[in-house]
Amino acid sequence: MNGQAVIGPRIMLVAGEPSGDALGGELMQALKDMTGGKLSFSGVGGARMEEQGLASIFPMTDISVMGPREVVPRLPLILRRIRQTANFAIAHKPDVMVIIDSPDFTHLVARRVAKKAPGIPIVNYVSPSVWAWRRGRARAMARYLRRVLALLPFEPDFFKAQAGLDCVYVGHPAINRLPEPGAGKRFREAHGISADTPLLLLLPGSRVNEVKRLMGIFGETAANLAKEVPGLQIVLPTVPHVGDYVRAEVAKWKLPVTVIQDEAEKRAAFDAANAALAASGTVSLELGLARVPMVIGYRIDRMAGSLVSRMLKVPSVVLVNLILDRPSVHELLQHRCTPENLGAALLPLLRDTPERRRALADLDELKTRMGAGGEHPSIRAARAVLEILDTKALPAP
Missing domain, CATH: 3.40.50.2000 (Glycogen Phosphorylase B;)
Structure with a gap:
C-alpha cells in the first residue's frame, strides 16, 4: 500500500482528531517494534501517524471538528470522507482495521466496511462511553467490531455482559502522564x-x-x-x-x-x-x-x-x-x-x-x-491487534 511493496500484515488505521492521532502514532511504533517492521500501514491520521509512515488518504483536519457550529457547515465534506474511507478499506482489504476514538466518524466508517466487506476484522481503540448512558449501543457495536481496546479497567466486563463483545484492557494515556x-x-x-x-x-x-x-x-x-x-x-x-x-x-x-x-x-x-x-x-x-x-x-x-x-x-x-x-x-x-x-x-x-x-x-x-508502572498501553494495544491476525502469517521480529 501507499506505493510500497506489501510485507507482512497490512494494517489500516483511522483516527479523526489529535488525541487519536497521538494514540495511533504510539500504536504504530509498537506494532513496528513487535514485528520487526515487517508490516504496512494505510488509512487516515495526522502528523504523529505520518511520522510513523502513514500516508493519510486525505488530511485528518477535514474531519477534526468539534461542536455543531463546526460540524454543520462541513457536513457534506465529512460524509464524503466517511464514504471515501470505507471504500478504501473495501477496495484494499487490509488484514485488520483499527478505528481510533472519534466515534461519530470512525464508527460510521466501520459499519459501512462491516456491511460490504465482513471479512475485514475491525478493532476499536478507545470505546465511546456507552456504559454511561447508551448501553444498548454495545450490542450494536458487537455486530461490526471484532475487538475493543479499552482505556478503563471495568470496560471488558461491561462489554462481555452487555453484548458478548471481546474487549481487552490496554491502559489509559493518563498512565503515561x-x-x-x-x-x-x-x-x-x-x-x-x-x-x-x-x-x-x-x-x-x-x-x-x-x-x-x-x-x-x-x-x-x-x-x-x-x-x-x-x-x-x-x-x-x-x-x-x-x-x-x-x-x-x-x-x-x-x-x-x-x-x-x-x-x-x-x-x-x-x-x-x-x-x-x-x-x-x-x-x-x-x-x-x-x-x-x-x-x-x-x-x-x-x-x-x-x-x-x-x-x-x-x-x-x-x-x-x-x-x-x-x-x-x-x-x-x-x-x-x-x-x-x-x-x-x-x-x-x-x-x-x-x-x-x-x-x-x-x-x-x-x-x-x-496498571501504572507496567507495560506501556501502546504495547498492550499492539499485542491485542496482532492477536486478531493469523499468527502463522506474522513475520518473526
Missing part, C-alpha cells in the same frame, strides 16, 4: 513554596463555558479555605485558549494565586500538591494517578443537568469512583456545587486526617488497578 520523580520538590523551590506549606490545586476545566461557570465558585472556595488553613498556597493550571480569561478573573481575587500553563509544569504541580478541586473529566484520573486527594465540583445549566441525570446509567461521573467501584472521591454537582460544600469536603484533605489517609490509600489502589 505521571510526574517525574522529584518534580514536586523542584516546583515548590521554583515558586518559593516551602515543603511544609499546604498547596491546593484549582482545575476549573478547559472548555470556555465550564471555566466561566466554575471560576467564581472555585475562587470563593479557595478564599474560604485560606481563612482556615494558614499559609495556604493556590496553584491554577490552565490551557492557552482560556488562559487570558483565567488570569483576568484571578486578578480580581483577594488571595495570591499562581497560574501556570505549561504541561510539564502542570504535572510538577500535581506532584507538589496536597489536594485539588477539579471540574469533572479525565483530570480526575490524572490527579488520582499522581496521588492527589481531590474533590470534584461541576455545574451545567439546569435543563441540561436534569436531562443528563435522567440518562446517566452509572452511580458517579468521576472515573476514579467508577474504577474503584465505590464513592471514594467527593463529587458535588449542580446545586450541591457551592463554596461551602466544596470547602467542607476539601478541608480534611489538606490536613493529616483519617479522610486524607483513606483517600491516599484509595489512590494507591487506583494505580494498581490501572
Whole structure:
C-alpha cells in the first residue's frame, strides 16, 4: 500500500482528531517494534501517524471538528470522507482495521466496511462511553467490531455482559502522564513554596463555558479555605485558549494565586500538591494517578443537568469512583456545587486526617488497578491487534 511493496500484515488505521492521532502514532511504533517492521500501514491520521509512515488518504483536519457550529457547515465534506474511507478499506482489504476514538466518524466508517466487506476484522481503540448512558449501543457495536481496546479497567466486563463483545484492557494515556520523580520538590523551590506549606490545586476545566461557570465558585472556595488553613498556597493550571480569561478573573481575587500553563509544569504541580478541586473529566484520573486527594465540583445549566441525570446509567461521573467501584472521591454537582460544600469536603484533605489517609490509600489502589508502572498501553494495544491476525502469517521480529 501507499506505493510500497506489501510485507507482512497490512494494517489500516483511522483516527479523526489529535488525541487519536497521538494514540495511533504510539500504536504504530509498537506494532513496528513487535514485528520487526515487517508490516504496512494505510488509512487516515495526522502528523504523529505520518511520522510513523502513514500516508493519510486525505488530511485528518477535514474531519477534526468539534461542536455543531463546526460540524454543520462541513457536513457534506465529512460524509464524503466517511464514504471515501470505507471504500478504501473495501477496495484494499487490509488484514485488520483499527478505528481510533472519534466515534461519530470512525464508527460510521466501520459499519459501512462491516456491511460490504465482513471479512475485514475491525478493532476499536478507545470505546465511546456507552456504559454511561447508551448501553444498548454495545450490542450494536458487537455486530461490526471484532475487538475493543479499552482505556478503563471495568470496560471488558461491561462489554462481555452487555453484548458478548471481546474487549481487552490496554491502559489509559493518563498512565503515561505521571510526574517525574522529584518534580514536586523542584516546583515548590521554583515558586518559593516551602515543603511544609499546604498547596491546593484549582482545575476549573478547559472548555470556555465550564471555566466561566466554575471560576467564581472555585475562587470563593479557595478564599474560604485560606481563612482556615494558614499559609495556604493556590496553584491554577490552565490551557492557552482560556488562559487570558483565567488570569483576568484571578486578578480580581483577594488571595495570591499562581497560574501556570505549561504541561510539564502542570504535572510538577500535581506532584507538589496536597489536594485539588477539579471540574469533572479525565483530570480526575490524572490527579488520582499522581496521588492527589481531590474533590470534584461541576455545574451545567439546569435543563441540561436534569436531562443528563435522567440518562446517566452509572452511580458517579468521576472515573476514579467508577474504577474503584465505590464513592471514594467527593463529587458535588449542580446545586450541591457551592463554596461551602466544596470547602467542607476539601478541608480534611489538606490536613493529616483519617479522610486524607483513606483517600491516599484509595489512590494507591487506583494505580494498581490501572496498571501504572507496567507495560506501556501502546504495547498492550499492539499485542491485542496482532492477536486478531493469523499468527502463522506474522513475520518473526
